[in-house]
Amino acid sequence: MNEIPTPENIGLSREDLPNSYIGRSVPRPNLPKLVQGLASYTDDVTLPRMVHAAFLRSPHAHARIVKVDSAAALAVPGVLRVFTGADLAKVCDPWVATLDHLKGMKSAPQHPLPLERATWQGEPVVAVIAESRAAAEDGVAALAVEWEPLPAQLDMETALAPGAVLIHPALGDNLVFTRTATKGDVEAAMAAAHKVVEATFVTGRHTGVTLEPRSIIADYNRADGTLTAHHSTQAPHMMQGVFAKQLRMEEGQVRVICKDVGGSFGIKVHVYPDEVAVAAIAKVMGRPVKFVADRFESFVSDIHARDHRLKGRIAVDAEGKILAFDIDDLTGIGPYSVYPRTSAVEGNQVVNLCGGPYDFANYRCTTTVVLQNKTPTCQYRAVGHPIATAVTEGLVDLAAEALGMDPIEIRRRNLIRDDAYPYTSPPGMRFEGLSHHAALEKLLAMVPVAKIRADQEAQRKKGVYRGLGFASFIELTNPSPFMYGLGGARISAQDGATVRMDPDGSVVVLSGVTEQGQGTEGILRQIVAHGVGVALERVKVVTGDTQTTPYGGGTWACRGAGIGGEAALQSAIALKQQILVVAGAMLQAAPESLDIVLGQVVDKATGRERMPLGELGRILYFRGDTLPKDLPRELVQTRHFITKEYPFAFTNGIQACWAEVDAETGLVTVLEHWCVEDCGRVINPLLVDEQVRGGIVQGLGGALYEHCVYDGQGNLLTTTMADYLVPMSAEMPDIHVGHVETPTRESLLGAKGAGEAGTAGAPAALMNAINDALRPLGARVTEQPFTPACILQALGKI
Amino acid sequence: MKWPAFAYVRASTLDEVWRLQAQHGEGARVLAGGQTLLATLAFRLSEPDVLVDITRIAALRGISVQGGRLRIGALTRHAELGRDPLVAQHAKLLAEAVPFIAHPAIRNRGTIGGSLAYADPAAELPSCVVALDATLVLVSARGERRVATRDFFTGLLQTALEPGELIAAIEVPLPDASRRSAIVEVARRSGDYAMAGLAVALSLDTGMRVSAPRLVYFGVGNGPVSAARAAAALEGRALGAESIAAAQAALAGDLDPPADLHGPPAMKLHLARVLTARALQRFLPATEIAA
Numbered sequence A: 001m002n003e004i005p006t007p008e009n010i011g012l013s014r015e016d017l018p019n020s021y022i023g024r025s026v027p028r029p030n031l032p033k034l035v036q037g038l039a040s041y042t043d044d045v046t047l048p049r050m051v052h053a054a055f056l057r058s059p060h061a062h063a064r065i066v067k068v069d070s071a072a073a074l075a076v077p078g079v080l081r082v083f084t085g086a087d088l089a090k091v092c093d094p095w096v097a098t099l100d101h102l103k104g105m106k107s108a109p110q111h112p113l114p115l116e117r118a119t120w121q122g123e124p125v126v127a128v129i130a131e132s133r134a135a136a137e138d139g140v141a142a143l144a145v146e147w148e149p150l151p152a153q154l155d156m157e158t159a160l161a162p163g164a165v166l167i168h169p170a171l172g173d174n175l176v177f178t179r180t181a182t183k184g185d186v187e188a189a190m191a192a193a194h195k196v197v198e199a200t201f202v203t204g205r206h207t208g209v210t211l212e213p214r215s216i217i218a219d220y221n222r223a224d225g226t227l228t229a230h231h232s233t234q235a236p237h238m239m240q241g242v243f244a245k246q247l248r249m250e251e252g253q254v255r256v257i258c259k260d261v262g263g264s265f266g267i268k269v270h271v272y273p274d275e276v277a278v279a280a281i282a283k284v285m286g287r288p289v290k291f292v293a294d295r296f297e298s299f300v301s302d303i304h305a306r307d308h309r310l311k312g313r314i315a316v317d318a319e320g321k322i323l324a325f326d327i328d329d330l331t332g333i334g335p336y337s338v339y340p341r342t343s344a345v346e347g348n349q350v351v352n353l354c355g356g357p358y359d360f361a362n363y364r365c366t367t368t369v370v371l372q373n374k375t376p377t378c379q380y381r382a383v384g385h386p387i388a389t390a391v392t393e394g395l396v397d398l399a400a401e402a403l404g405m406d407p408i409e410i411r412r413r414n415l416i417r418d419d420a421y422p423y424t425s426p427p428g429m430r431f432e433g434l435s436h437h438a439a440l441e442k443l444l445a446m447v448p449v450a451k452i453r454a455d456q457e458a459q460r461k462k463g464v465y466r467g468l469g470f471a472s473f474i475e476l477t478n479p480s481p482f483m484y485g486l487g488g489a490r491i492s493a494q495d496g497a498t499v500r501m502d503p504d505g506s507v508v509v510l511s512g513v514t515e516q517g518q519g520t521e522g523i524l525r526q527i528v529a530h531g532v533g534v535a536l537e538r539v540k541v542v543t544g545d546t547q548t549t550p551y552g553g554g555t556w557a558c559r560g561a562g563i564g565g566e567a568a569l570q571s572a573i574a575l576k577q578q579i580l581v582v583a584g585a586m587l588q589a590a591p592e593s594l595d596i597v598l599g600q601v602v603d604k605a606t607g608r609e610r611m612p613l614g615e616l617g618r619i620l621y622f623r624g625d626t627l628p629k630d631l632p633r634e635l636v637q638t639r640h641f642i643t644k645e646y647p648f649a650f651t652n653g654i655q656a657c658w659a660e661v662d663a664e665t666g667l668v669t670v671l672e673h674w675c676v677e678d679c680g681r682v683i684n685p686l687l688v689d690e691q692v693r694g695g696i697v698q699g700l701g702g703a704l705y706e707h708c709v710y711d712g713q714g715n716l717l718t719t720t721m722a723d724y725l726v727p728m729s730a731e732m733p734d735i736h737v738g739h740v741e742t743p744t745r746e747s748l749l750g751a752k753g754a755g756e757a758g759t760a761g762a763p764a765a766l767m768n769a770i771n772d773a774l775r776p777l778g779a780r781v782t783e784q785p786f787t788p789a790c791i792l793q794a795l796g797k798i
Numbered sequence B: 001m002k003w004p005a006f007a008y009v010r011a012s013t014l015d016e017v018w019r020l021q022a023q024h025g026e027g028a029r030v031l032a033g034g035q036t037l038l039a040t041l042a043f044r045l046s047e048p049d050v051l052v053d054i055t056r057i058a059a060l061r062g063i064s065v066q067g068g069r070l071r072i073g074a075l076t077r078h079a080e081l082g083r084d085p086l087v088a089q090h091a092k093l094l095a096e097a098v099p100f101i102a103h104p105a106i107r108n109r110g111t112i113g114g115s116l117a118y119a120d121p122a123a124e125l126p127s128c129v130v131a132l133d134a135t136l137v138l139v140s141a142r143g144e145r146r147v148a149t150r151d152f153f154t155g156l157l158q159t160a161l162e163p164g165e166l167i168a169a170i171e172v173p174l175p176d177a178s179r180r181s182a183i184v185e186v187a188r189r190s191g192d193y194a195m196a197g198l199a200v201a202l203s204l205d206t207g208m209r210v211s212a213p214r215l216v217y218f219g220v221g222n223g224p225v226s227a228a229r230a231a232a233a234l235e236g237r238a239l240g241a242e243s244i245a246a247a248q249a250a251l252a253g254d255l256d257p258p259a260d261l262h263g264p265p266a267m268k269l270h271l272a273r274v275l276t277a278r279a280l281q282r283f284l285p286a287t288e289i290a291a
């Protein structure tokens, strides 16, 4: 067993080998229970003596809490206790969401329930605990709170101006973070350029709508001093640390169990004050406390994202070579940076990612992150990417238009060459290996450009306006501790897997990454079945329990496959080697001469079956007396994996969008959409395609429909699914997905992330398609979402 | 949010409804398809004592032709409206409205009576029944009365229904061969309430001359909005580019749309004009549309 596994000798992406599952479209194991309604979500869990929480939420964007009178609430049948901020402050410490490596970042201490002031409409202020959720809501309705409304700072443009409302006077101003990245000499490049074009882009504030809302049951057991949280979360180990720290416990006294999770998209990787309040209340009451956010609460309290205004300039020479990007980004993040990932990361990503696909020399990008009295924003699927891609690709198309150049040609001239790697981008991102040109060529093989252009011409004559738009993108995946750990956050970039064989020859994998519907458990099963040499059905996957799985970061930022998958592969290979040592002893053969194929120990050379794993298990576990005394018997192996060479494994891709704009109504119909992406090794093409499609739909959603709209007083107006419009299947186009595979050499598996690629590029591709459609009408849109009103305004019709 | 606590009773006759009303007064609320009421209860916007389920009351069901009128029972589900042969024959506008209303699951439960009683300003059916010049049959413990649909919708979510009164049926006059109708709307996504919509009915003689036009807009006011000036611009004139443009221009005097989440009043007026042309052009011979 001294052969070092390589992608070749372990048969990665070889469909012709038996039990070769990596690279194959196989169904995921949890699908039947999800579609049959037999899954077990947090709200399905009922514990003895359980009580329910409901929150009174601030009706004001900014107000002093003068007095809370809970007498009437306590008289409501079924109501047990009422908790205010002051009550919880006795048992729960506040948190401050800053990261040390984001220089100069500041934010205010946040309590589970505020002590003096509510700072956004929807902030949880008072908790009512009752025998049922309905009774708790009755209790909330009976609370009498006296408010002193205060002026609210809503507009991010004026947040730093003299006279702005100081949201946290102790901070001195509303500036959370600012960073400028510069490379080369932008001003000189602009001055010398053949063309300089500029535009202002807006990405609309929106949120991630999960089918299952945020849910938690916190159960504090006074007998053994432990807190068990059943929690709908992406990061159980992180939450274990958070609950322990805020509630002044040891991490080992906290267990987080995360059963089936109905979608997350980044929404469920943050610390929410209402959830910490529930944990604190459980500790005070010594009873399990359940809280499931309803849709109203979700809209006002789940993190929002993407509330950015960007002014951008691009300089090009006469041949269309990009000389410089100059971008100024402003974002409003609500009244607190969100713990522990912080709300400065999205702006920071914009600085890191603008211009990302292109080879150019001069760069300047500033992000300014400010406070405001709206729902806090934080990381949501494709953090910063769709923003950076919209401004970059919007500017590239404007430059092409100014030059009279085809949008494909300008990209071909500027995309980083496929043989230029390793490559460091102007803001300092290191790329191990990308495939922009291969992706572009593959895309052009899929998109019938000539036919589309002919149709576009013909339709225009009939007054039908169609457009084709492109967007290249890069995506940051497999983050190392450079993302959060470096800044002091207890967020693991490393992940682990334990793989064991039971007596019947079946295999169990316990993993620190988690499943929210994307198929994490499906790929872990494939990887382990492949690595050990058993049929898929013989592998069971366990995730989402801090007490049983290896410590890990969970699932976010596209790391489940790349990090968790590699840990699973390494431990599966180690288990296989261990099994072969035992088999060698039983069969009196050299372990190197044996292999495992579909649950059978076989002769490597001939393929002859020697022993089923069930027989090996029977002997090892029940007749160990018959085996050599010094034989190692641990048919269980654990490996951890962390990336070491690169801070992030970047991926790349390109999208195309074919859309029709009704110039009379302003309605946009997406006719067809294409994406070619390179996530390295594709473990399951079906799942990757689903991820890309789902991501594109979410990207199109933000670009067309999804919008958190506030009134002039800071009240969120879009608090139902009738007002907050998510994309639905009837409006979505056929989406074609293609792949280029450039495996990362950091791991044996070679997988990078695939979950955010779709979202990263879709809004920009759509924007460019709309503008291509509107071009003969002399109109242009750069502010998302591209609603009928926005398009009719651009057309001068209203 | 959870519903407030309330009782539920299923009535099998109208008399039983009257009895429950007498017992609970204002606290009794009629439940039909529940597709609006149950959602609003979850907002805790109202807290009735008892929901009186009327869906098993035979007197409120059925579709028939009686005395020169098409009678549609209030309990007719949207889906039934969409597939009923008598509706297709005599009130095609109603059948054509159905695909615009929400989604199949909602259409399988929601009723025409519930839609008219709730009077959502963006709903399709209120405008359709006004365009068809239908009459509502209203019943209460006090007896039965008839109200023309044009008098029924009195304001934002307001109707001529008196306390305790139910819609029993909708009566649509049978159209003659010259009568045409169309429904058009603009919605952000399929199944959404309209940003703006139009139900139109008119008569066309062989010379394409318009008479008795009824243009009823939805999603642009407090309820169905009959555009009298636009109708006057069409009345007696040949349908064509000119008269359509005149109707579009006249709309400014008919509509005073409120702003909403989708956009400013000017957008609604603009969309109403676009829809006016799109609806009326449907009645033109194919050759003229191309021109």
Ligand SMILES: Cc1cc2nc3c(=O)[nH]c(=O)nc-3n(C[C@H](O)[C@H](O)[C@H](O)COP(=O)(O)OP(=O)(O)OC[C@H]3O[C@@H](n4cnc5c(N)ncnc54)[C@H](O)[C@@H]3O)c2cc1C
Pocket: B029, B030, B031, B032, B033, B034, B035, B036, B037, B038, B039, B074, B075, B100, B101, B102, B103, B106, B109, B110, B111, B112, B113, B114, B115, B117, B118, B120, B122, B123, B124, B125, B161, B165, B166, B167, B168, B191, B192, B193, B194
């Ligand atoms: C997601 C969604 C989307 C929708 N989209 C649309 C749409 O695009 N267009 C549209 O038009 N509608 C839409 N609807 C509403 C739907 O059409 C409802 O079915 C309809 O508005 C109400 O009918 P109902 O039978 O469900 O009434 P219920 O919800 O049972 O009752 C509504 C109100 O009417 C009263 N009521 C009911 N029946 C009578 C009666 N016979 N006499 C007197 N009062 C009565 C009730 O007391 C209650 O106040 C949508 C609903 C949903 C949930």
